Amino acid sequence: MDITLSPALDAHDTRILAELQADARLTMAELGRRVHLSQPAVTERVRKLEASGVISGYRATVDLTRLGYGIRAIIRVGRAEYARVVELVQQTPECVNAYNVTGDDSWVLEIAVIDVAHLDAVVTKFCILTETATSIILNPAREHQPMLPPKRADVKPPIRKVLNA
């Protein structure tokens, strides 16, 4: 893995990433118009972004509520054998995301279920392994925020008292 983004992404690439994260079905011709590049030029840039792995895929986003999932929840799973959790996640189609994390909890899962009975069924599967803590999502205030290359300049060091001040 190369830490240095081989040829750093320029302003054109950034605009392309923004557009495709907003609408993955744009044609290369339309994308070219929006970023002010010719169609062959954007096609080549997109090809490179895909080849370098910066763009890892294109997916349709579905509305889980309209699909019939009435409840979304976060399950935090405590210390447990890694392989056992992975196995259980693989057997759980209701699990949208599963992150192995640092801290008291070893896993943070995001699930979608039909109703409370269904939630009970899924949570119980993980309760058997170890302690869990379940939180129902009331409102996904932000989802799938389009991400652009970070700019160091944006990072403001926190202003506060430090011990060795």
Place this chain on the structure above:
Amino acid sequence: MDITLSPALDAHDTRILAELQADARLTMAELGRRVHLSQPAVTERVRKLEASGVISGYRATVDLTRLGYGIRAIIRVGRAEYARVVELVQQTPECVNAYNVTGDDSWVLEIAVIDVAHLDAVVTKFCILTETATSIILNPAREHQPMLPPKRADVKPPIRKVLNA
């Protein structure tokens, strides 16, 4: 909002949803081949899925690591004034997802940052509001699992002792 999925999604729709969640850039002709429907037929079905809101969009997925974000983390934010948190999230481009949830923590945020210094900067913004708990994502074992309409038959009631047994 209608709870009953007006005309329930049939097997064709389900296959279409599966394909488009795996590759949003499929052409209607190719999608038709894969689901064994004519191109006009799939086009009309996709149009209806979009119109009914089941498909809410199409997005390119980017590899945050290759974009330059070396660390991803979950921040749990304790009880705090709703509007203040929303405002802070809006001022935080590093925040990919933000969920208002039930439980001791009021919010679960997912962020992407360059490095530890950057993590410090972002966490500190939220620490000022209330208590927070930050977990670094070691391994996103599952991400963006394609979701299909739930089948009641799949929901197995948990087998266990109950108080009124």
Place this chain on the structure above:
DNA sequence: GATGAAAGGACTAAACC
């Protein structure tokens, strides 16, 4: 929902800057 025809537009490749 399928088929077939017609029109428009998008992708590819090459030459040039």
Place this chain on the structure above:
DNA sequence: GGTTTAGTCCTTTCATC
């Protein structure tokens, strides 16, 4: 690395069954 052009292919739309 980008643009333009030209050619081919594909997609989309419409009408018909």
